[in-house]
Each structure stands twice: as C-alpha cells, then as structure tokens.
Amino acid sequence: MKPSTLLLIYLFLAIAGGLGVFYYQSTVPDNKEISNDVTQRLLTIDGLNSDIGELVLRSRYNLDPNYDSLTRSATLLDQSIESFGEAYFSTEGVSDPMLVKSFEKLKSEVMIQRDLIESFKSHNSVLRNSEKYAPAAGQSLMSIAKEAKLDDAEQLYGSLVRELLAYSLLGSSFSIEKIKVALPQLVELENKMPEFSRVSMFEFGRHIETVINEKELTDQYLSKVLLSTSDSQIDELSQGWSQWLLSNSGQQSFLKQLNIAYISFLLVGLAFVTWRLRNLYQHLDHEVAVQTEEVKKAFDELKESETKLVQSEKMASLGQMVAGVAHEINTPLGYISSNVDTIRLNMGELDGILKSIDMISVEISESKPNTKKIGSIVKRMVQVYRRMRQRETLSEIEDLLKDSSYGLSEISNLVGSLKDFSRLDRTNAVDTDIHKGLEATLKICKNLIGERKVVKSFDHQMPLIECMPAQLNQVFLNIVTNSAQATDKDGTIKITTKRVGKGIEISFEDNGEGMSANGMKQIFDPFYTTKDVGQGTGLGMSIAYKIVKSHGGEIKVKSEIGKGTQILVQLPLQQSQAELSVIK
Amino acid sequence: MKKASEPVYLMKLIKTSCFFGLFLLSQAYAGQEPITPIPNQVDVDNRKVQLGKKLFFDTRLSFDNSISCASCHDLETGFGADGKQFSDGVKGHQGTRNSPTVFNASLNFKQFWDGRANDLAGQARMPVTNPLEMGMASWTDVIAKLNKDAQYPQEFKAIFGGPISEDGIVAAIAEYEKTLITPNSPFDQFLLGNESAISKQQKQGYELFKTYGCVSCHQGKNVGGNMFQKIGVLKDINLQTGSLNEDLGRYLVTKNEWDKRVFKVPSLRLAVKTPPYFHDGSVKTIEKAVDIMIEFQLGRAVPESDRAAIISFLESLVGEIPEGVY
Incomplete structure (x- = not known):
C-alpha cells in the first residue's frame, strides 16, 4: 500500500474517531448538573405532595377556611410534573425504559390524585354545608316539636342531632346505624308536626341524607388522596435516577477511556510523523552531501577544462604566432637558400681557377718547369676569369652574400622579437616598456595584418609599468588579431598610448565592421565568439579581461556597427601586493 | 444512590414536623375568614403587557377582522364581559356558553366553565380558531396577518427574540390579562x-x-x-x-x-x-x-x-x- 493511502486512512480514522468521541461525549449527560437538578425537582414534587396531604386534611377539618392554598399546591404539583417531564422525558430526554416507566407511573398517580382532590373539594363543600346546617335545622325542629308538645318528635329530632354530630365528628358506625333506623320515623312525623314546619322537615331530612352520603364519599376521597402512592413513586423514581446516574458514570469512565485511547492514537500518529521527518532530514542531509560532492566534482572538472581551454587558447595563439613567425622567417630563408645555390654554382668556376693555380705551382716546383704547359694553363685561367668578369659573377657573389647577410639579420631580428614577446625567461612582475611588447606583437602579427595600415601614436614619455609582460603581450596579440580580422584588407589599426594619472591607457581602434550592443555586452564572456566554428575558441577576450583585471586594470569596449571598434586598456603603474600574488 | 434520596427523606421529616407545627398554628387562626383580599400589585413583564394589550384589542385575530378579545370581554362598560347570554362570533355565529368576565380571571385555578384550559395562555389559544367565535382557519393565518403589521414583527423580535408565534401571542395576552384585577373593593x-x-x-x-x-x-x-x-x-x-x-x-x-x-x-x-x-x-x-x-x-x-x-x-x-x- 502506498504511504499516501496509509496517511489518508490514518487521517480519516483520526477525524472519524474525533467526531465519534465528540458525539459520544454529547450523548453522555453531565451527571453533576443533572443530579442536582433532578434532586431539586424531586424534592419540590415530594414537598408539594406532602403539602397537599396536609392541606387536604386541613380543608376536611375546617382548619383552612378556603381552598386557595390546596388549589395552589395542586396546580404547582401539576406544573412541576409537567416541567420535569418536558426537561427529561420529552422526545430528546432520557430513554431509559425503567426510568420512563416510573416517571409515567408517578405522573398518572399525580393525575389520579388531582382528580381525587377536585372530587374531594366538591364533596367536602357540600358536606361542610350540610354538617353545619343539619344540626341547626334539627334543633329548630326540636323547639317546634316542644312547643307543639310532641315529645316523641322532640326526642327523635334530639337523638338524630346527637347521632349526626357523633357521626360527623367521630365517624362512629354505631351512630350511623341509629340514624338509618330513625330516618323512616321522620316520614311518619310529617303529618304530626305543624304545617309551617313542613319545609324545614324536608330540608332537615335532605341534609341528613346529604351528610350520610357526602361524608362517606368525602372520606373515601380523602383517604384515597392521603393513601396515594405518590410517595413511593417518588422514591422509586429517585432510586431509578440514582441507578441511571450510576450507569451514566459507567458511561463517563468509558468516555474517559475512549478519550485516552483517542489521544494515544493521535500520539502514535505524531510519533510516526516525527520519525518520518527525522528520516527525511537524514536522507536530505545525505542527498545534499552527494549533490555537493557532484557539484564540486563538476566544478573541478569545469575548472580543469577551463585551464585546458586556456592552455589550448595559448596553444592556438602560439600556433598563430608560429605560423606568422614561420612565414617571416621563410622569406629570408628562401632567398638566402637560392643565393647560396647561386654562389655554389659560381664557386665551380672559381674552383677551376684555383685548380689551375695549384697545377701551375706543381709545374713550377718541378726541376724542369714545362713553360708551355704553364702557358696553356694560364691562358685557360685567363679565359675563365675573363668569362667570369664578362658575366659579372664575382660582383654577383658579392651582392648575394650581402643579401643573405641581410636575410640572416632579419631572422635574427625576428627571433629577438619572439623573445621579447614571450619573455619566457620572466615569471615575475617586472618594470616593462609596453611599447616593446606592442612592437613585438605587431611584428608577430605582421603576416595577419598584411596590407592593413598600422598607425602608432605612442607617448614617448611613457614610463615603465610593473606587469607580467608575457601576459600583457597575449592581451595585445588577442586585441590586434581581432582588429585585423574585423577590418578589410586595406583597413586601419590605430594604436595610441598615453599616460593618465597614476596609470597608462592603451587604445586599439579599427575601422572594421564593429559590433552590436549585445555583442559588446558579451564580448568578455567566455566562449562568446562571432567567428566560424573551429576558427576561435571564444576565450581570447575573456582571457584578456582576466589578465587586465588581475593587473588591477580596466578593459572597455566601444563599438558601432559599420564604423569600427575601440578597445581601451587601462593599467596602473604599480601593482599592489595582493594583485601581484594574483598575477603570479 | 443513598446520597440522592437522603434529602428527600430529610425533607419529609421536616414536612412532617412542620405539619404538626402548622396544625397548632392553624388552631390559633381558626377564626380566619374564608375570603381573602385581592393583591394590589401583580408581578408582570411590562413589555409583554403592552404587546398583549394591543393584541387583546386587535380585531385581526378574527376571520373577518370584526372581533377582538375585547369584543366579548368589554373592559370599559361591561366589567370584562358583554352582558349577553351568548356572545356574537364571526358570520353571525353565537357561542354556546356565557362569556365570563376577564377581570380576575388570573385568580381562577382553571379557565372556561368546564376548566378545559389550565391557564390564561391556554384559554387565549382557543377562541381564535373556534369557528363560532373568532373563526380563524389556523394560527398560521393569524401569524401571516400580524406579520403584515408595521410593528408586531419587531416587537415580537424584541420581546421573544424571534418571529411572531402562537405561543408568543397567547403568552403576551395572558401577561396582559394578569393586570386585569379589581383590588381594593x-x-x-x-x-x-x-x-x-x-x-x-x-x-x-x-x-x-x-x-x-x-x-x-x-x-x-x-x-x-x-x-x-x-x-x-x-x-x-x-x-x-x-x-x-x-x-x-x-x-x-x-x-x-x-x-x-x-x-x-x-x-x-x-x-x-x-x-x-x-x-x-x-x-x-x-x-x-x-x-x-x-x-x-x-x-x-x-x-x-x-x-x-x-x-x-x-x-x-x-x-x-x-x-x-x-
């Protein structure tokens, strides 16, 4: 598998893991906050529940003259349950089925209780009214019966009022039995009692019945309210919550572990990346070292090839010089050689004369000189001489020797110039007359210059300058060669020297083809050449530039296409120590 | 687990002891009157009250812009009711029960004759879409109508931090109705x-x-x-x-x-x-x-x-x- 694929998978896992942990964290509720809130809510609900029990009792026994407090607590309980449900058991709330079930149980219990309370309130009101009114009505009937002297009726009303009071206050079942027995007797009294009390009697009977019925109902509702299982439901819910929170804390610790695992996963990734980076750096260091080595090698090679090129340029210059010199030497050598041949031919006739002289001296030294023989030898000798004189052989020999002598002096001159030019004997910077160098150069280039006119405008007050003459001569040779090559056969090369401040200035001007601005810019660049391939190395002017610079001088070019080129060389009189070392 | 339920038990203990205390106390107050005075002041959010007041008198809450809450709960001359047996609804309809006064309605434990609304907001929700009363097809229509108003959208935004909503409307009306009490009788x-x-x-x-x-x-x-x-x-x-x-x-x-x-x-x-x-x-x-x-x-x-x-x-x-x- 590719490393990039692995990285992608790792990144994907890291992001997915992060999101997963985050999502899980969001599903795990904040225990402490929930615990506090739920405890608070359960306390409120429990408190209201207790309040209601108390308030119901107070209402039943007339301690509360109205239902405002009971109604308020019941409403608050409803609202508390409602908001508890909304906070924790709505669609996004707690999903624990046990908890939901026990909350639902509590809620339905409270709803049942609410209905019971309302029923209690209604019946309690009716009961309260009848409990109050029935004894009063009974007593008024008692006094009516007394006035009507109906003892039985009086007694019956009296006992009914007593039993009713006993029943309503003590709830005695004995009393209720007595009342139930007495009630039918009331109907019998209807006809005995005075007419005006009919309504009161009817009301009395109805209120007694109401007390009996309503007390039973009211007390039933009361006991149902009081025996409500809300308490135990609240306990159950509270315990359920505790358990749920405990299981939550399990989730919390799992979350903690999950976080640690995730962080470890990230750390592993980080370590891996660090390791890879370290390897990469090491590899990079190695690479750089290798590359540096290669560059150094290439540089060395370049340097070597540059040296070789410079050498070959030197060789080329030398070759050119040798060619020029050979031509210069060849001409005198030619006519000297032909002169010598002519002289040798002429020498044959002289040889005959000399032989004749020898033969005469041999005849003379004989005891008997043969005068005849001598005479014929002399005659022949004179004939030869006359013939020689006639042909001016002797003066010719004279001339030829003279001529040859001149040729030899020319050669000697040239060799001298060669010596001046190369100065092979000098390796240090020496005080030099640069005019000598210029002359030697021109002489060496004579062949190349040919018919071109060389105008020398030398400053005769020119001082000697400290330099390496052989190197400067090479500069001159390169410049003059270029000038000669750039000009027509009848062109002009003007060389001017003059002293300027602490240095000298040598100007080479020609009326040749000139060069473009681009050419001027590149003229000193190595390998820049306008000549045909094989004709020039492109190093000539570059080497000239180097040499002048190493002498602490300047070399400048001015040129115009069609008009000609001027090369200006400026050199100091003295070399500084540093520059001297460079020159060496 | 014990920790969570302990306060509940503690609370119960306190409640039980309080009960006896209150029992004794109540004996002393046995002569207390069954009727108590209406408080002089109510604690309300004034901005909601002002908004609720506007809505209370706004006939746009009805289908044909003919009826507002105040139509049946006349505050000026009717002491919060209209004096009619049944109030007039839209399109000549009539209600089926007598309109009670809106004054002191906040002191009622439930609203409507049958107590079908638990509070004022719950009450205010119902007549608007009741075909016999204000006759709006839906609350969406009500909101659309109120959204055309120059001020309502900004007022709702300022008070409820959102657009006009059914809950916001009834909450504002309920808040206003809390101020409709008749103290100092x-x-x-x-x-x-x-x-x-x-x-x-x-x-x-x-x-x-x-x-x-x-x-x-x-x-x-x-x-x-x-x-x-x-x-x-x-x-x-x-x-x-x-x-x-x-x-x-x-x-x-x-x-x-x-x-x-x-x-x-x-x-x-x-x-x-x-x-x-x-x-x-x-x-x-x-x-x-x-x-x-x-x-x-x-x-x-x-x-x-x-x-x-x-x-x-x-x-x-x-x-x-x-x-x-x-």
Missing part, C-alpha cells in the same frame, strides 16, 4: 381592618353568605374560581324550570360519569356587575341567581330580606379597575 378593605368600609347590611349579608353555606364553594381570593362543583347537589337540577340541566359541563371534557353537570365554581367578585348568570346565561337577575343557588346547591329557601343582604354583600365585592388597562 370595600369588602377587601373591610377584611384588611376597615370596619366602616362596608355597610351594616353588607356585614349581615356576609354572615348570611357564610351561614347559608354559599361560602363552602365561593371562597378564597376570588370568592370562587378555585374548585369544581356539580350544579344541583342538594336538589335535582332537572327540577329547575329553566335550561340549566341541559349542559353536561366538565363531563364533555373528561367523560367521567361523576363530572356530569360539573362546572367551575365562578368568581363572585363582579357577579352583581356581570349579568346574565350561570354557564348558559339563562338567568337575567342576580336575585334569581341567588335563589337558584340556595335552592339547588344549599337545599334551602331564602327569605327576601336575607337575599337582599347577601346581594348587598356581593356589591361590596366589586373592586377598582386599575388605571390604564384599557
């Missing part, structure tokens, strides 16, 4: 110790109100409004000559047999000012209403003098309408 002044605030007849009427047993149900701050009661507990309501037996009341909401003909006990605070009477508005006069109550609820007959005293007591219950509520 002569009887409340009397309760607070001003013996001369009510007349001798009214004092007598109050005693009769208690001895006849009216106070069994009509008690508390609102002289009623905190419980349900069946109409005709001591005498069968079918024996009444009017129509009071026709409506099954809370049974229609709960379907519990015992809720048949059970209604919320209405407040008597403004009873003398808001005829007609009972859930169907079938009784025109307060005298007749008192007669019916004493006959069918208390199982008695009432002499005219007693009745007059009771009615004069009821007159002392009428408080002051706070300034600036309409």
Whole structure:
C-alpha cells in the first residue's frame, strides 16, 4: 500500500474517531448538573405532595377556611410534573425504559390524585354545608316539636342531632346505624308536626341524607388522596435516577477511556510523523552531501577544462604566432637558400681557377718547369676569369652574400622579437616598456595584418609599468588579431598610448565592421565568439579581461556597427601586493 | 444512590414536623375568614403587557377582522364581559356558553366553565380558531396577518427574540390579562381592618353568605374560581324550570360519569356587575341567581330580606379597575 493511502486512512480514522468521541461525549449527560437538578425537582414534587396531604386534611377539618392554598399546591404539583417531564422525558430526554416507566407511573398517580382532590373539594363543600346546617335545622325542629308538645318528635329530632354530630365528628358506625333506623320515623312525623314546619322537615331530612352520603364519599376521597402512592413513586423514581446516574458514570469512565485511547492514537500518529521527518532530514542531509560532492566534482572538472581551454587558447595563439613567425622567417630563408645555390654554382668556376693555380705551382716546383704547359694553363685561367668578369659573377657573389647577410639579420631580428614577446625567461612582475611588447606583437602579427595600415601614436614619455609582460603581450596579440580580422584588407589599426594619472591607457581602434550592443555586452564572456566554428575558441577576450583585471586594470569596449571598434586598456603603474600574488 | 434520596427523606421529616407545627398554628387562626383580599400589585413583564394589550384589542385575530378579545370581554362598560347570554362570533355565529368576565380571571385555578384550559395562555389559544367565535382557519393565518403589521414583527423580535408565534401571542395576552384585577373593593378593605368600609347590611349579608353555606364553594381570593362543583347537589337540577340541566359541563371534557353537570365554581367578585348568570346565561337577575343557588346547591329557601343582604354583600365585592388597562 502506498504511504499516501496509509496517511489518508490514518487521517480519516483520526477525524472519524474525533467526531465519534465528540458525539459520544454529547450523548453522555453531565451527571453533576443533572443530579442536582433532578434532586431539586424531586424534592419540590415530594414537598408539594406532602403539602397537599396536609392541606387536604386541613380543608376536611375546617382548619383552612378556603381552598386557595390546596388549589395552589395542586396546580404547582401539576406544573412541576409537567416541567420535569418536558426537561427529561420529552422526545430528546432520557430513554431509559425503567426510568420512563416510573416517571409515567408517578405522573398518572399525580393525575389520579388531582382528580381525587377536585372530587374531594366538591364533596367536602357540600358536606361542610350540610354538617353545619343539619344540626341547626334539627334543633329548630326540636323547639317546634316542644312547643307543639310532641315529645316523641322532640326526642327523635334530639337523638338524630346527637347521632349526626357523633357521626360527623367521630365517624362512629354505631351512630350511623341509629340514624338509618330513625330516618323512616321522620316520614311518619310529617303529618304530626305543624304545617309551617313542613319545609324545614324536608330540608332537615335532605341534609341528613346529604351528610350520610357526602361524608362517606368525602372520606373515601380523602383517604384515597392521603393513601396515594405518590410517595413511593417518588422514591422509586429517585432510586431509578440514582441507578441511571450510576450507569451514566459507567458511561463517563468509558468516555474517559475512549478519550485516552483517542489521544494515544493521535500520539502514535505524531510519533510516526516525527520519525518520518527525522528520516527525511537524514536522507536530505545525505542527498545534499552527494549533490555537493557532484557539484564540486563538476566544478573541478569545469575548472580543469577551463585551464585546458586556456592552455589550448595559448596553444592556438602560439600556433598563430608560429605560423606568422614561420612565414617571416621563410622569406629570408628562401632567398638566402637560392643565393647560396647561386654562389655554389659560381664557386665551380672559381674552383677551376684555383685548380689551375695549384697545377701551375706543381709545374713550377718541378726541376724542369714545362713553360708551355704553364702557358696553356694560364691562358685557360685567363679565359675563365675573363668569362667570369664578362658575366659579372664575382660582383654577383658579392651582392648575394650581402643579401643573405641581410636575410640572416632579419631572422635574427625576428627571433629577438619572439623573445621579447614571450619573455619566457620572466615569471615575475617586472618594470616593462609596453611599447616593446606592442612592437613585438605587431611584428608577430605582421603576416595577419598584411596590407592593413598600422598607425602608432605612442607617448614617448611613457614610463615603465610593473606587469607580467608575457601576459600583457597575449592581451595585445588577442586585441590586434581581432582588429585585423574585423577590418578589410586595406583597413586601419590605430594604436595610441598615453599616460593618465597614476596609470597608462592603451587604445586599439579599427575601422572594421564593429559590433552590436549585445555583442559588446558579451564580448568578455567566455566562449562568446562571432567567428566560424573551429576558427576561435571564444576565450581570447575573456582571457584578456582576466589578465587586465588581475593587473588591477580596466578593459572597455566601444563599438558601432559599420564604423569600427575601440578597445581601451587601462593599467596602473604599480601593482599592489595582493594583485601581484594574483598575477603570479 | 443513598446520597440522592437522603434529602428527600430529610425533607419529609421536616414536612412532617412542620405539619404538626402548622396544625397548632392553624388552631390559633381558626377564626380566619374564608375570603381573602385581592393583591394590589401583580408581578408582570411590562413589555409583554403592552404587546398583549394591543393584541387583546386587535380585531385581526378574527376571520373577518370584526372581533377582538375585547369584543366579548368589554373592559370599559361591561366589567370584562358583554352582558349577553351568548356572545356574537364571526358570520353571525353565537357561542354556546356565557362569556365570563376577564377581570380576575388570573385568580381562577382553571379557565372556561368546564376548566378545559389550565391557564390564561391556554384559554387565549382557543377562541381564535373556534369557528363560532373568532373563526380563524389556523394560527398560521393569524401569524401571516400580524406579520403584515408595521410593528408586531419587531416587537415580537424584541420581546421573544424571534418571529411572531402562537405561543408568543397567547403568552403576551395572558401577561396582559394578569393586570386585569379589581383590588381594593370595600369588602377587601373591610377584611384588611376597615370596619366602616362596608355597610351594616353588607356585614349581615356576609354572615348570611357564610351561614347559608354559599361560602363552602365561593371562597378564597376570588370568592370562587378555585374548585369544581356539580350544579344541583342538594336538589335535582332537572327540577329547575329553566335550561340549566341541559349542559353536561366538565363531563364533555373528561367523560367521567361523576363530572356530569360539573362546572367551575365562578368568581363572585363582579357577579352583581356581570349579568346574565350561570354557564348558559339563562338567568337575567342576580336575585334569581341567588335563589337558584340556595335552592339547588344549599337545599334551602331564602327569605327576601336575607337575599337582599347577601346581594348587598356581593356589591361590596366589586373592586377598582386599575388605571390604564384599557
């Protein structure tokens, strides 16, 4: 598998893991906050529940003259349950089925209780009214019966009022039995009692019945309210919550572990990346070292090839010089050689004369000189001489020797110039007359210059300058060669020297083809050449530039296409120590 | 686990001990009056009140822009009701129960005659889309209408931090209705110790109100409004000559047999000012209403003098309408 694929998978896992942990964290509720809130809510609900029990009792026994407090607590309980449900058991709330079930149980219990309370309130009101009114009505009937002297009726009303009071206050079942027995007797009294009390009697009977019925109902509702299982439901819910929170804390610790695992996963990734980076750096260091080595090698090679090129340029210059010199030497050598041949031919006739002289001296030294023989030898000798004189052989020999002598002096001159030019004997910077160098150069280039006119405008007050003459001569040779090559056969090369401040200035001007601005810019660049391939190395002017610079001088070019080129060389009189070392 | 439930047990212990304390205390207060004064002040959010007030009087809450809350709950001349047996709805419809006064409605434990709304907001929600009342097709339509208003959208944004909503509308109206109370009635002044605030007849009427047993149900701050009661507990309501037996009341909401003909006990605070009477508005006069109550609820007959005293007591219950509520 590719490393990039692995990285992608790792990144994907890291992001997915992060999101997963985050999502899980969001599903795990904040225990402490929930615990506090739920405890608070359960306390409120429990408190209201207790309040209601108390308030119901107070209402039943007339301690509360109205239902405002009971109604308020019941409403608050409803609202508390409602908001508890909304906070924790709505669609996004707690999903624990046990908890939901026990909350639902509590809620339905409270709803049942609410209905019971309302029923209690209604019946309690009716009961309260009848409990109050029935004894009063009974007593008024008692006094009516007394006035009507109906003892039985009086007694019956009296006992009914007593039993009713006993029943309503003590709830005695004995009393209720007595009342139930007495009630039918009331109907019998209807006809005995005075007419005006009919309504009161009817009301009395109805209120007694109401007390009996309503007390039973009211007390039933009361006991149902009081025996409500809300308490135990609240306990159950509270315990359920505790358990749920405990299981939550399990989730919390799992979350903690999950976080640690995730962080470890990230750390592993980080370590891996660090390791890879370290390897990469090491590899990079190695690479750089290798590359540096290669560059150094290439540089060395370049340097070597540059040296070789410079050498070959030197060789080329030398070759050119040798060619020029050979031509210069060849001409005198030619006519000297032909002169010598002519002289040798002429020498044959002289040889005959000399032989004749020898033969005469041999005849003379004989005891008997043969005068005849001598005479014929002399005659022949004179004939030869006359013939020689006639042909001016002797003066010719004279001339030829003279001529040859001149040729030899020319050669000697040239060799001298060669010596001046190369100065092979000098390796240090020496005080030099640069005019000598210029002359030697021109002489060496004579062949190349040919018919071109060389105008020398030398400053005769020119001082000697400290330099390496052989190197400067090479500069001159390169410049003059270029000038000669750039000009027509009848062109002009003007060389001017003059002293300027602490240095000298040598100007080479020609009326040749000139060069473009681009050419001027590149003229000193190595390998820049306008000549045909094989004709020039492109190093000539570059080497000239180097040499002048190493002498602490300047070399400048001015040129115009069609008009000609001027090369200006400026050199100091003295070399500084540093520059001297460079020159060496 | 123990930790979480301990406070609950502790609380119970405290409650139980408090019960005995309160029991003793209540003995001392046994002579306490069953009716208590209406508070002078209510704690409300003024911005919501102002918004609710605008909405209360806004006829755009009805289908044809003809009816506002104030149409049936006339604050200026009707003491929070319209004096009609049944209020007029849109398209000539009429309601099926008498409109009660909106004053002191906040003191009622539940709203509507049958108590089907738990609070004021729950009440305000219903008439708007009731076809017999304001007749809007849906709350979405209401919101769309109100959104065309120049101010409502900004006001809702400022108060509720969002666009106009059903919950916001009813909450604002409910908040306004909380300010509609009638404190400082002569009887409340009397309760607070001003013996001369009510007349001798009214004092007598109050005693009769208690001895006849009216106070069994009509008690508390609102002289009623905190419980349900069946109409005709001591005498069968079918024996009444009017129509009071026709409506099954809370049974229609709960379907519990015992809720048949059970209604919320209405407040008597403004009873003398808001005829007609009972859930169907079938009784025109307060005298007749008192007669019916004493006959069918208390199982008695009432002499005219007693009745007059009771009615004069009821007159002392009428408080002051706070300034600036309409």
